[in-house]
Amino acid sequence: MSSKELExxxxxxxxxxxxxxxxxxxxxKAFLDSEEHVSAEELYKLVTASEPKVGLATVYRTLALLxxxxxxxxxxxxxxxxxxxxxxxxxxxxxxxxxxxxKIIEFNHPLIEKFQEEVAARNGFTITSHKLxxxxxxxxxx
Amino acid sequence: MSSKELExxxxxxxxxxxxxxxxxxxxxKAFLDSEEHVSAEELYKLVTASEPKVGLATVYRTLALLxxxxxxxxxxxxxxxxxxxxxxxxxxxxxxxxxxxxKIIEFNHPLIEKFQEEVAARNGFTITSHKLxxxxxxxxxx
DNA sequence: GTTGCTGCAAAGTGTTTGCACCCTG
DNA sequence: CAGGGTGCAAACACTTTGCAGCAAC
Numbered sequence: 050m051s052s053k054e055l056e057x058x059x060x061x062x063x064x065x066x067x068x069x070x071x072x073x074x075x076x077x078k079a080f081l082d083s084e085e086h087v088s089a090e091e092l093y094k095l096v097t098a099s100e101p102k103v104g105l106a107t108v109y110r111t112l113a114l115l116x117x118x119x120x121x122x123x124x125x126x127x128x129x130x131x132x133x134x135x136x137x138x139x140x141x142x143x144x145x146x147x148x149x150x151x152k153i154i155e156f157n158h159p160l161i162e163k164f165q166e167e168v169a170a171r172n173g174f175t176i177t178s179h180k181l182x183x184x185x186x187x188x189x190x191x
Numbered sequence: 192m193s194s195k196e197l198e199x200x201x202x203x204x205x206x207x208x209x210x211x212x213x214x215x216x217x218x219x220k221a222f223l224d225s226e227e228h229v230s231a232e233e234l235y236k237l238v239t240a241s242e243p244k245v246g247l248a249t250v251y252r253t254l255a256l257l258x259x260x261x262x263x264x265x266x267x268x269x270x271x272x273x274x275x276x277x278x279x280x281x282x283x284x285x286x287x288x289x290x291x292x293x294k295i296i297e298f299n300h301p302l303i304e305k306f307q308e309e310v311a312a313r314n315g316f317t318i319t320s321h322k323l324x325x326x327x328x329x330x331x332x333x
Numbered sequence: 334g335t336t337g338c339t340g341c342a343a344a345g346t347g348t349t350t351g352c353a354c355c356c357t358g
Numbered sequence: 359c360a361g362g363g364t365g366c367a368a369a370c371a372c373t374t375t376g377c378a379g380c381a382a383c
Contacts, residue, residue, distance in 0.1 A: 068337055068382050089373080104340045109373065125269035129348090130372060145316045158310050164303045165325060172296055173330030174287045181323040183307060188315030210357050210362060231348080246365045251348065271373095272347060 054081055054120055054137055061118035075100045076111040077120075086124060086132045086153055126182060143181035149190035196223055196262055196279055203260035217242045218253040219262075228266060228274045228295055268324060285323035291332035 058077055062069050079095040080087065087095075093108045112133055115121035124132040126146055143161075145154040161181070169176045200219055204211055221237040222229065229237075235250045254275055257263035266274040268288055285303075287296040303323065311318045 066337085070338060070382070072339070102340075106341080106374075107339060110338085123269075125267060127265075127267035145311060145314065145318075147316075148319065154314055154316060156310050156314065158306050161303050161306045161310075164300050164306075165323075168298050168300050168303075169287060169325060169327070172287065172298065173333070174289075174296060174325070174327055175333060176287075176325050176327040177290065178327070179323065179325040181307075181321065183311060183316070183318050183321040185311070185316055185318040185320070191315070191317060208362085212357070212363060214364070244365075248349075248366080249364060252363085 052081065057120055057137060058115070058118055061114070067114075072100070072103050072107050073111050073114070075103060076108055077115065080112075080115065080121065080133070081135070085134050085155075087134075088130045088132050090130070092133070124180075143183070145183045145185065145187070147187035147190055148184050149186050152187050152189070154187065194223065199262055199279060200257070200260055203256070209256075214242070214245050214249050215253050215256070217245060218250055219257065222254075222257065222263065222275070223277070227276050227297075229276075230272045230274050232272070234275070266322075285325070287325045287327065287329070289329035289332055290326050291328050294329050294331070296329065 055074070055077060058073070059069055061067075062073075075096050076092065079092055079099075083092060083095055089105070089108055089112060092112070093103075093105045096103050096108060112121060115133070116123060120135070120137045121133045122136045124134055124144075126132065126144075140157070142155040142157045145156065147153070165176065165179060197216070197219060200215070201211055203209075204215075217238050218234065221234055221241075225234060225237055231247070231250055231254060234254070235245075235247045238245050238250060254263060257275070258265060262277070262279045263275045264278045266276055266286075268274065268286075282299075284297040284299045287298065289295070307318065307321060
Protein backbone atom coordinates (compact mmCIF):
# COMPACT_ATOMS: atom_id res chain seq x y z
CA MET A 50 0.00 0.00 0.00
CA SER A 51 1.47 3.28 -1.06
CA SER A 52 -1.46 5.26 -2.22
CA LYS A 53 -1.85 8.96 -2.69
CA GLU A 54 -4.18 8.90 0.29
CA LEU A 55 -1.52 7.45 2.55
CA GLU A 56 0.72 10.34 1.55
CA UNK A 57 -1.99 12.85 2.39
CA UNK A 58 -2.51 11.25 5.78
CA UNK A 59 1.22 11.08 6.50
CA UNK A 60 1.67 14.68 5.48
CA UNK A 61 -1.11 15.72 7.78
CA UNK A 62 0.29 13.62 10.61
CA UNK A 63 3.85 14.85 10.33
CA UNK A 64 2.73 18.46 9.93
CA UNK A 65 0.90 18.19 13.23
CA UNK A 66 3.58 16.46 15.26
CA UNK A 67 1.57 13.28 15.35
CA UNK A 68 2.72 9.74 14.82
CA UNK A 69 2.19 7.19 12.11
CA UNK A 70 1.18 3.89 13.63
CA UNK A 71 0.23 0.48 12.38
CA UNK A 72 -3.35 0.99 13.59
CA UNK A 73 -3.74 4.23 11.67
CA UNK A 74 -2.50 2.62 8.50
CA UNK A 75 -4.88 -0.29 9.03
CA UNK A 76 -7.87 1.96 9.52
CA UNK A 77 -6.97 4.04 6.48
CA LYS A 78 -6.49 0.92 4.39
CA ALA A 79 -9.82 -0.54 5.49
CA PHE A 80 -11.49 2.78 4.84
CA LEU A 81 -10.09 2.98 1.31
CA ASP A 82 -11.10 -0.63 0.60
CA SER A 83 -14.57 -0.11 2.01
CA GLU A 84 -17.78 0.74 0.32
CA GLU A 85 -18.60 4.38 0.26
CA HIS A 86 -20.69 5.39 3.27
CA VAL A 87 -19.28 3.04 5.90
CA SER A 88 -20.34 3.38 9.50
CA ALA A 89 -17.79 3.29 12.30
CA GLU A 90 -18.97 -0.14 13.36
CA GLU A 91 -18.63 -1.54 9.84
CA LEU A 92 -15.17 -0.08 9.52
CA TYR A 93 -14.28 -1.55 12.90
CA LYS A 94 -15.30 -5.00 11.68
CA LEU A 95 -13.24 -4.58 8.53
CA VAL A 96 -10.18 -3.49 10.48
CA THR A 97 -10.39 -6.22 13.09
CA ALA A 98 -10.70 -8.84 10.36
CA SER A 99 -7.00 -8.36 9.68
CA GLU A 100 -5.93 -6.70 12.94
CA PRO A 101 -7.97 -8.30 15.72
CA LYS A 102 -6.63 -6.20 18.57
CA VAL A 103 -7.58 -2.76 17.26
CA GLY A 104 -10.17 -1.08 19.46
CA LEU A 105 -13.33 0.67 18.33
CA ALA A 106 -12.11 3.86 20.00
CA THR A 107 -9.07 3.89 17.73
CA VAL A 108 -11.33 3.62 14.71
CA TYR A 109 -13.29 6.63 15.88
CA ARG A 110 -10.10 8.54 16.66
CA THR A 111 -8.61 7.74 13.29
CA LEU A 112 -11.80 8.68 11.49
CA ALA A 113 -11.57 12.08 13.17
CA LEU A 114 -8.05 12.34 11.79
CA LEU A 115 -9.20 11.39 8.30
CA UNK A 116 -11.85 14.09 8.46
CA UNK A 117 -9.37 16.71 9.62
CA UNK A 118 -6.92 15.75 6.91
CA UNK A 119 -9.60 16.06 4.27
CA UNK A 120 -9.70 12.37 3.31
CA UNK A 121 -13.15 11.66 4.67
CA UNK A 122 -16.34 13.48 5.39
CA UNK A 123 -19.12 12.74 7.78
CA UNK A 124 -22.64 11.91 6.67
CA UNK A 125 -25.81 11.59 8.66
CA UNK A 126 -28.83 10.01 7.03
CA UNK A 127 -30.78 10.31 10.26
CA UNK A 128 -30.73 6.60 11.11
CA UNK A 129 -28.88 7.06 14.37
CA UNK A 130 -25.35 6.48 13.24
CA UNK A 131 -22.85 8.53 11.34
CA UNK A 132 -21.40 7.36 8.09
CA UNK A 133 -18.15 8.32 6.44
CA UNK A 134 -17.38 8.76 2.79
CA UNK A 135 -14.24 9.16 0.73
CA UNK A 136 -13.55 12.78 0.09
CA UNK A 137 -10.13 12.83 -1.51
CA UNK A 138 -10.40 13.06 -5.29
CA UNK A 139 -14.11 12.66 -4.92
CA UNK A 140 -16.07 15.73 -5.77
CA UNK A 141 -19.26 16.98 -4.23
CA UNK A 142 -22.44 15.07 -4.83
CA UNK A 143 -25.81 14.37 -3.26
CA UNK A 144 -27.53 11.10 -2.37
CA UNK A 145 -30.56 9.04 -3.22
CA UNK A 146 -31.11 6.51 -0.44
CA UNK A 147 -33.27 3.46 -1.11
CA UNK A 148 -35.31 2.91 2.03
CA UNK A 149 -35.92 -0.69 0.97
CA UNK A 150 -32.45 -2.11 0.33
CA UNK A 151 -30.23 0.68 1.60
CA LYS A 152 -28.57 1.27 -1.74
CA ILE A 153 -27.17 4.75 -2.18
CA ILE A 154 -26.96 6.42 -5.56
CA GLU A 155 -24.80 9.48 -5.80
CA PHE A 156 -25.64 12.27 -8.16
CA ASN A 157 -24.92 15.84 -8.97
CA HIS A 158 -27.06 18.29 -10.80
CA PRO A 159 -25.41 21.60 -11.67
CA LEU A 160 -28.71 23.41 -12.03
CA ILE A 161 -29.85 22.36 -8.58
CA GLU A 162 -26.61 23.76 -7.20
CA LYS A 163 -27.10 26.93 -9.17
CA PHE A 164 -30.61 27.50 -7.87
CA GLN A 165 -29.43 26.84 -4.35
CA GLU A 166 -26.95 29.68 -4.69
CA GLU A 167 -29.68 31.81 -6.11
CA VAL A 168 -32.10 31.23 -3.24
CA ALA A 169 -29.31 31.78 -0.74
CA ALA A 170 -28.25 35.05 -2.33
CA ARG A 171 -31.83 36.24 -2.37
CA ASN A 172 -31.89 35.72 1.42
CA GLY A 173 -28.49 37.25 2.12
CA PHE A 174 -27.21 33.81 3.08
CA THR A 175 -23.71 32.54 2.31
CA ILE A 176 -23.54 28.80 1.79
CA THR A 177 -20.52 26.97 3.15
CA SER A 178 -21.89 23.49 2.63
CA HIS A 179 -25.12 21.76 1.85
CA LYS A 180 -26.59 18.35 1.63
CA LEU A 181 -29.46 17.03 -0.36
CA UNK A 182 -30.76 13.58 0.46
CA UNK A 183 -33.64 11.99 -1.39
CA UNK A 184 -35.31 8.95 0.16
CA UNK A 185 -37.36 6.46 -1.81
CA UNK A 186 -37.14 3.27 -3.82
CA UNK A 187 -34.48 2.30 -6.30
CA UNK A 188 -35.27 0.55 -9.56
CA UNK A 189 -34.50 -2.90 -8.11
CA UNK A 190 -36.97 -2.51 -5.28
CA UNK A 191 -39.87 -1.01 -7.12
CA MET B 192 -57.13 26.42 23.59
CA SER B 193 -59.38 24.98 20.97
CA SER B 194 -57.26 24.99 17.88
CA LYS B 195 -57.64 23.04 14.71
CA GLU B 196 -54.54 21.09 15.74
CA LEU B 197 -56.15 19.97 18.96
CA GLU B 198 -59.03 18.62 16.90
CA UNK B 199 -56.65 16.73 14.65
CA UNK B 200 -54.89 15.23 17.65
CA UNK B 201 -58.16 14.31 19.36
CA UNK B 202 -59.48 12.72 16.19
CA UNK B 203 -56.34 10.67 15.86
CA UNK B 204 -56.48 9.67 19.51
CA UNK B 205 -60.13 8.63 19.52
CA UNK B 206 -59.78 6.79 16.22
CA UNK B 207 -57.03 4.68 17.75
CA UNK B 208 -58.66 3.88 21.08
CA UNK B 209 -56.23 6.10 22.89
CA UNK B 210 -56.92 8.63 25.61
CA UNK B 211 -56.77 12.38 25.84
CA UNK B 212 -54.83 13.45 28.89
CA UNK B 213 -53.75 16.70 30.44
CA UNK B 214 -50.11 15.92 29.63
CA UNK B 215 -50.84 15.35 25.97
CA UNK B 216 -52.69 18.63 25.75
CA UNK B 217 -49.81 20.38 27.51
CA UNK B 218 -47.22 18.97 25.15
CA UNK B 219 -49.30 19.85 22.12
CA LYS B 220 -49.87 23.38 23.42
CA ALA B 221 -46.18 23.89 24.12
CA PHE B 222 -45.35 22.48 20.70
CA LEU B 223 -47.75 24.86 18.98
CA ASP B 224 -46.43 27.83 20.97
CA SER B 225 -42.83 26.87 20.31
CA GLU B 226 -40.45 28.07 17.69
CA GLU B 227 -40.28 25.90 14.66
CA HIS B 228 -37.59 23.23 14.98
CA VAL B 229 -37.74 22.53 18.72
CA SER B 230 -35.72 19.74 20.18
CA ALA B 231 -37.27 17.30 22.66
CA GLU B 232 -35.28 18.84 25.49
CA GLU B 233 -36.43 22.35 24.63
CA LEU B 234 -40.01 21.22 24.42
CA TYR B 235 -39.62 19.46 27.76
CA LYS B 236 -38.46 22.72 29.35
CA LEU B 237 -41.41 24.57 27.86
CA VAL B 238 -43.87 21.99 29.09
CA THR B 239 -42.46 21.75 32.60
CA ALA B 240 -42.55 25.54 32.91
CA SER B 241 -46.32 25.27 33.32
CA GLU B 242 -46.62 21.59 34.27
CA PRO B 243 -43.61 20.76 36.44
CA LYS B 244 -44.33 17.08 36.89
CA VAL B 245 -44.40 16.02 33.26
CA GLY B 246 -41.59 13.62 32.43
CA LEU B 247 -39.24 13.77 29.48
CA ALA B 248 -40.42 10.33 28.41
CA THR B 249 -43.95 11.65 28.04
CA VAL B 250 -42.69 14.42 25.81
CA TYR B 251 -40.99 11.86 23.58
CA ARG B 252 -44.07 9.64 23.60
CA THR B 253 -46.35 12.53 22.73
CA LEU B 254 -44.04 13.71 19.99
CA ALA B 255 -44.30 10.25 18.45
CA LEU B 256 -48.07 10.68 18.56
CA LEU B 257 -47.86 14.09 16.91
CA UNK B 258 -45.78 12.60 14.14
CA UNK B 259 -48.21 9.73 13.60
CA UNK B 260 -51.15 12.09 13.53
CA UNK B 261 -49.44 14.24 10.95
CA UNK B 262 -49.04 17.33 13.14
CA UNK B 263 -45.27 17.19 13.39
CA UNK B 264 -42.34 15.92 11.44
CA UNK B 265 -38.88 14.94 12.50
CA UNK B 266 -35.77 16.79 11.39
CA UNK B 267 -32.13 15.91 11.80
CA UNK B 268 -29.54 18.56 11.14
CA UNK B 269 -26.76 16.18 12.11
CA UNK B 270 -25.98 17.87 15.42
CA UNK B 271 -26.80 14.82 17.49
CA UNK B 272 -30.37 15.59 18.40
CA UNK B 273 -33.63 15.40 16.55
CA UNK B 274 -35.79 18.43 16.03
CA UNK B 275 -39.48 18.64 15.38
CA UNK B 276 -41.38 21.03 13.19
CA UNK B 277 -45.01 21.93 12.67
CA UNK B 278 -46.43 20.04 9.78
CA UNK B 279 -50.13 20.77 9.85
CA UNK B 280 -51.03 23.52 7.39
CA UNK B 281 -47.35 23.95 6.77
CA UNK B 282 -46.23 22.87 3.37
CA UNK B 283 -42.95 21.33 2.32
CA UNK B 284 -39.84 23.44 2.44
CA UNK B 285 -36.10 23.16 2.86
CA UNK B 286 -33.72 24.82 5.33
CA UNK B 287 -30.80 27.22 5.47
CA UNK B 288 -29.09 26.82 8.84
CA UNK B 289 -26.81 29.59 10.08
CA UNK B 290 -23.88 27.87 11.72
CA UNK B 291 -23.08 31.04 13.63
CA UNK B 292 -26.33 31.95 15.38
CA UNK B 293 -28.44 28.90 14.68
CA LYS B 294 -31.11 30.80 12.78
CA ILE B 295 -33.07 28.71 10.33
CA ILE B 296 -34.52 30.16 7.17
CA GLU B 297 -37.10 28.08 5.36
CA PHE B 298 -37.41 28.18 1.64
CA ASN B 299 -38.86 26.39 -1.30
CA HIS B 300 -37.73 26.50 -4.87
CA PRO B 301 -40.03 24.79 -7.37
CA LEU B 302 -37.28 24.38 -9.94
CA ILE B 303 -35.01 22.61 -7.46
CA GLU B 304 -37.85 20.20 -6.74
CA LYS B 305 -38.45 19.73 -10.43
CA PHE B 306 -34.83 18.89 -11.15
CA GLN B 307 -34.78 16.48 -8.24
CA GLU B 308 -37.63 14.57 -9.83
CA GLU B 309 -35.79 14.67 -13.10
CA VAL B 310 -32.56 13.21 -11.70
CA ALA B 311 -34.51 10.58 -9.81
CA ALA B 312 -36.45 9.53 -12.89
CA ARG B 313 -33.25 9.32 -14.89
CA ASN B 314 -31.97 6.79 -12.30
CA GLY B 315 -35.19 4.81 -12.04
CA PHE B 316 -35.60 6.09 -8.49
CA THR B 317 -38.97 6.98 -6.94
CA ILE B 318 -38.75 9.75 -4.35
CA THR B 319 -40.93 9.44 -1.29
CA SER B 320 -39.30 12.28 0.62
CA HIS B 321 -36.25 14.44 0.49
CA LYS B 322 -34.44 17.02 2.47
CA LEU B 323 -32.14 19.78 1.44
CA UNK B 324 -30.18 21.57 4.13
CA UNK B 325 -27.78 24.40 3.37
CA UNK B 326 -25.31 25.41 6.07
CA UNK B 327 -23.59 28.78 6.18
CA UNK B 328 -23.95 32.31 7.47
CA UNK B 329 -27.06 34.43 7.55
CA UNK B 330 -27.02 38.14 6.73
CA UNK B 331 -26.81 39.13 10.41
CA UNK B 332 -23.69 37.08 11.02
CA UNK B 333 -21.72 37.94 7.93
C1' DG C 334 13.62 8.80 26.56
C1' DT C 335 9.76 11.91 25.44
C1' DT C 336 5.54 12.43 23.83
C1' DG C 337 1.95 10.86 21.59
C1' DC C 338 -1.01 6.42 20.79
C1' DT C 339 -3.55 2.36 22.13
C1' DG C 340 -6.87 -0.79 24.30
C1' DC C 341 -9.90 -1.15 27.72
C1' DA C 342 -13.54 0.20 30.40
C1' DA C 343 -16.12 3.82 32.10
C1' DA C 344 -18.66 7.93 31.16
C1' DG C 345 -21.63 10.72 28.08
C1' DT C 346 -25.50 11.93 25.12
C1' DG C 347 -29.96 11.58 23.27
C1' DT C 348 -33.77 8.44 23.15
C1' DT C 349 -36.58 4.34 24.47
C1' DT C 350 -38.61 0.98 27.59
C1' DG C 351 -40.30 -1.71 31.90
C1' DC C 352 -43.04 -1.24 35.66
C1' DA C 353 -46.20 -0.07 39.43
C1' DC C 354 -49.50 3.28 40.10
C1' DC C 355 -52.90 6.65 38.16
C1' DC C 356 -56.51 8.42 35.40
C1' DT C 357 -59.62 8.63 31.33
C1' DG C 358 -63.57 6.96 29.07
C1' DC D 359 -63.40 -0.64 36.56
C1' DA D 360 -60.62 -1.90 32.46
C1' DG D 361 -57.10 -0.52 29.72
C1' DG D 362 -54.24 2.78 28.32
C1' DG D 363 -51.01 6.73 30.25
C1' DT D 364 -47.64 8.49 33.43
C1' DG D 365 -43.29 9.33 36.05
C1' DC D 366 -39.34 7.36 37.32
C1' DA D 367 -35.32 4.93 36.67
C1' DA D 368 -32.99 1.68 34.14
C1' DA D 369 -31.73 0.27 29.57
C1' DC D 370 -30.14 1.46 24.96
C1' DA D 371 -27.19 2.66 20.92
C1' DC D 372 -23.66 5.31 19.45
C1' DT D 373 -19.70 8.01 20.50
C1' DT D 374 -16.16 10.12 23.49
C1' DT D 375 -12.84 10.16 27.24
C1' DG D 376 -9.51 8.85 31.23
C1' DC D 377 -5.83 6.20 32.19
C1' DA D 378 -1.81 3.09 32.55
C1' DG D 379 1.10 0.81 29.60
C1' DC D 380 3.22 0.87 24.83
C1' DA D 381 5.43 2.40 20.65
C1' DA D 382 7.11 5.91 17.27
C1' DC D 383 10.35 9.40 16.56
